[in-house]
Structure formats: structure tokens, C-alpha cells
Amino acid sequence: MKKILLIAAIFTSFVSLAQNIESKIPNSAEAVVSINADRLVELVSISEFNNYNFSKQIFKEVNRKSDDGLTITSIKDFGFNVNSKAFYFYKKTDSISYHSVLVKLTDKNKFENLIPKRSKEKIVSEVTMNILAENGSILIWNDNLLFFSGYQKDANYFSENEDRFMAVTENENKSYYSVKKKITAKWAKKYAFDIFKGNGKKSILSNKNYTASKSKNAAASVWVRNYGQLINSAMSNMAGMSSLVGLQAKSNLYGFESVTANLYFEEKAARLTTKMEVSTEWQKVFKQFYKSKMDKNFYTYFNQNDVLAYFSLSMDMQAMLEEYPALVSSMYGAMMPNFKEEMELGTDFLSLIIDEEAIGELITGDMLFVLNDFTEKEMTYKSYKYDDNYKKKEVTKTKKEVAPDFTIMIGSKKGKLLNKAANLGIKHKLIENEEGYYKVNIPQSKMPFDLYAVVKNNILFFTTSKEKISNIVNNRFVNDLGKHQKMIKNNSSIFYVNAEKMISKVPASELSRKEQGYVNYAKDNLKDAYFKASKMKGNNIYSEIKINTSGAQENSLKTIFDFLEFVSN
Structure with a gap:
């Protein structure tokens, strides 16, 4: 028995x-x-x-x-x-x-x-x-x-x-x-x-935080108990680092506790999602950073049909500067406890010097960078040639270069101050005053594009396009937000790439036959991609990386494997 x-x-x-x-x-x-x-x-x-x-x-x-x-x-x-x-x-x-x-x-x-x-x-x-x-x-x-x-x-x-x-x-x-x-x-x-x-x-299965992080449909998952402590622990293991600064392995450097990530391969997309839990002592700081939303004036100057890629950022600059001393003291005080008093004194002096409200009005914390196009431009440059007597002579030559066409928008409530700075630039011939906007004098030998600037509707604009700056000044800009308004509004930051359009801008003449094959494959199989990071939701910050595919294959994993197959042949 x-x-x-x-x-x-x-x-x-x-x-x-x-x-x-x-x-x-x-x-x-x-x-x-x-x-x-x-x-x-x-x-x-x-x-x-x-x-x-x-x-x-x-x-x-x-x-x-x-x-x-x-x-x-x-x-x-x-x-x-x-x-x-x-x-x-x-x-x-x-x-x-x-x-x-x-x-x-x-x-x-x-x-x-x-x-x-x-x-x-x-x-x-x-x-x-x-x-x-x-x-x-x-x-x-x-x-x-x-x-x-x-x-x-x-x-x-x-x-x-x-x-x-x-x-x-x-x-x-x-x-x-x-x-x-x-x-x-x-x-x-x-x-x-x-x-x-x-x-x-x-067992780890007795940990509710871990079991709650699991996703049935994920192809792979990552769970970290305490991100800040994990990074600090890794740094404390670096030879000499711990003894040099008194690094404490259990201190939380970056304010994040548990972190969860899940990777999904769907029919027409591959996604990586993350959830980062903010530690109790840092929650107020992060909520202050991201309490604001993008100024609606920015939406007036966004057209999805004229975008290859863009990056948006929305945060409260004044709140960041007000919380910065405590942030630095908490981060580096934990990282280097032997120098905690020095850190606190330095940040206190910084608070005395900085006028957080004034800087917060000069740069509000809203920013939008839009890559509109790539264009081929003819550039002039200096070179030398030698005559029959081997005497050097300077000559001017031309060459073609691919230049980006972009627009940068920065939130600012100090238009008068910025215009004063521009007038000073005009005085010293660094800037030219044109019809309601400014042209920055950049030597063509250094930059393959022109740069224009203007302040309007609490936004400081920089753009490489004379047509765009003219449309902005004269209220002729045609906007079309599409799905992007919701994405920009609901998140602290977005990085978006229209892969189809971007790939189509790659000049075929610059590619080998093999490279052209890679480009064609990517063009046929990729749509667009983005990274987004949320504002504080409860005690967490969420982010997502998503790559949308054409759906030519049954799922996005097969699309990736087919690309590896294409490259390996």
C-alpha cells in the first residue's frame, strides 16, 4: 500500500x-x-x-x-x-x-x-x-x-x-x-x-500585484516589483559606486514602484503596453507636472494630411519648477546620502534664484514638433582648385542635399518679451523682419534650410516653410486633426510616425538594390506607429507603443517573421 x-x-x-x-x-x-x-x-x-x-x-x-x-x-x-x-x-x-x-x-x-x-x-x-x-x-x-x-x-x-x-x-x-x-x-x-x-x-502567485499584472492574450509579459529600487540596486553593484557616494540599494531613485509590461501580436498591430505605479511620496509631484492639457490654440495649426511625424509634450512648467527642488533632493539625496545636506542647500538656493511663475509664462510646457516633409535643395559651398602652377584658388560649387521641412510650436505667454528679443536680433543682423514674421539668418553652408519665426496666440512658432509662416500670420492655415486631437489631448506626450508616408520619401537613387527591397517591403506592410504616455491616472502612468500593419499577413508576428525571412535571403 x-x-x-x-x-x-x-x-x-x-x-x-x-x-x-x-x-x-x-x-x-x-x-x-x-x-x-x-x-x-x-x-x-x-x-x-x-x-x-x-x-x-x-x-x-x-x-x-x-x-x-x-x-x-x-x-x-x-x-x-x-x-x-x-x-x-x-x-x-x-x-x-x-x-x-x-x-x-x-x-x-x-x-x-x-x-x-x-x-x-x-x-x-x-x-x-x-x-x-x-x-x-x-x-x-x-x-x-x-x-x-x-x-x-x-x-x-x-x-x-x-x-x-x-x-x-x-x-x-x-x-x-x-x-x-x-x-x-x-x-x-x-x-x-x-x-x-x-x-x-x-510562491510569486501569492503576490496580488503580480497576479493582477498577468494578461492572457499577451505573447510576453514583464513584471518588476520596484523599478526605482531595481535600478538603484544595479547601480550600487557598479564597482566603487556604492562606497564612493554611499548609495543605498533599497532607496527608490525614480519614484516608480511596480512596473508591468505586456507584448501583444494582433491581426493588424503589434503593441507593447506598460503600467508604472508611482510611489506615494512622488504622486503629488507627478500630478502637478501633468495637471495641464495642451492649449487648444495648438490644434488650429495641425493638419494630419501634412504630417510625416510629430512629437507633442504637455506639462505644467511652473509646477515642474516649483517641485524641482524637492524632486532633486529626493532623487539624489537617496542616491547619494553622504551628500544629502549639500543637495538640499543647493536646491534651496536654486529656489531663491528662479522665478517659477515668470519662467512658466515664458515657456508654458506645451510643445509640438511636426515633421512635414523632406525636400531636395541645392546648396552652395566653398571649395578649392589648383591651376597649372599648383596655385590654390577658391571656387563656389553647388550640391543637392535632402532637407527637412518642419514646424515647432512652443507655448508662451510672453509674446512682448520674445518680440523684444527678436528686435535685438534685428539690430545685430541675426534676424530679418519680414511681412509680420521674422527670418533667422542662418548661413546656407551650415543649414540646408531657411528658418522663420513668429509669436501668435500664445505660441512661439519656428518653421522652415515661408508659405506656412505666412498662412499662420494671415489666418489662412487649414487644420485637420482627425484621430490625433484625442491622442494629444489625453496624453502627456505622443511620438507618432506615418510609416507609409515616411518611407515613400526615401530617395530611390540613394539606395542599393537590396536596400530598395527592404524599403518596398516596409512600404507594403507598415502603416503607422506611435508611442504615447498618459497623464496620471489614479496612482499610475500608462504608456503604449503600437505599430500598425497593412494586414497582408494573418497577424503582426507573421509580418515580423516574414520581414526577417526577407532580410535573411
């Missing part, structure tokens, strides 16, 4: 393992990345992936480098379960940083065939698992599961504890280097065994 119960228990554990390896990730993990292979296989089948030329090149290279004459022809030949999730997670203790991977296996023997002969000799087999420990890494696997962990010791920790570790060393002749190596290998092995065997460690 005991044997039957034992067999049943083992079978149940294997079934449970096959269902969910995610539960093995400890709740103490600082970051988790999940690759949802089951979702990827739905988008691109195994047979389709195997038939891509770039896949065959990968298989060929693996076969070439193998010791045992492998004949891999499919991604399944690696022995991994391609219909399951795979996980990477990062954990840091005071002494060691661990980068770990969990993957399900379908064929242990196929996986073992990938291991080089020299490493196979180091494999230790136990009752239910195999172990391969090498310098800085440990690998454990059985019939169903593969666990890998690469680890790195914390130099500061071992430097501070050298006397303690050397005092308990049995062999007095051992170097501290070998002692450190032995200790880290021992601790890393215990860490790996605890993960693999599930030795009572609290």
Missing part, C-alpha cells in the same frame, strides 16, 4: 508540475519575465516556424557546433515544451544576484544532446534529477522541468565580510578568492535546489 501511495504521490507531483511551473518562482523575486509560447504557437505554427530560412540557419549553426553530430530540423528537437510558458526571474540577496530560467521539457534526452561533451562529464545524477554546476551557473533538470541559474557575488558584501569568512576557513593557505568562490557556489546550489524542489518557499 505504501508503494502504491508513493507512486501516486510522485505521479500527482509530475502532473502538477506539468500544469504549472510558475508556482516555483519565489515571492521574493524582484522581476519576472514570462514568454507565452502557447500564444506564439497560435500565431505561428511549429511547421511554419521551421520552414523559415532564418530558422533553418539557426538549426544549421547548432548542428555545426555540436559534439555529437546533431540533426536538428525543428524547434521541437531542442526538447523544450513549445506549447507551454517559460519564465525568467531575477532575485537579489545581500550577497548574490541570481538570474534564473524555468522551462518545461518534453524530451530530456534531446535537451541533453545539446550539452557539450566537456560539460557532460561534470553532470551529477541524483534519484530524481541531474545537476550540472559550472563556474557562475547551475543547471538542474528531470524528465519534465529544466531550471538554470546564473549567479554573481556582491563585491561589497564579500569585501565587508572578508575577516569573518577567512576566520572560519579550515585551510589557512586558501586565498580569499577561492573561499568566496566556494561559498557562493554552495549558496547558489541551495537556492537552486529550493526552487527546483519547491522547498516551502512562498
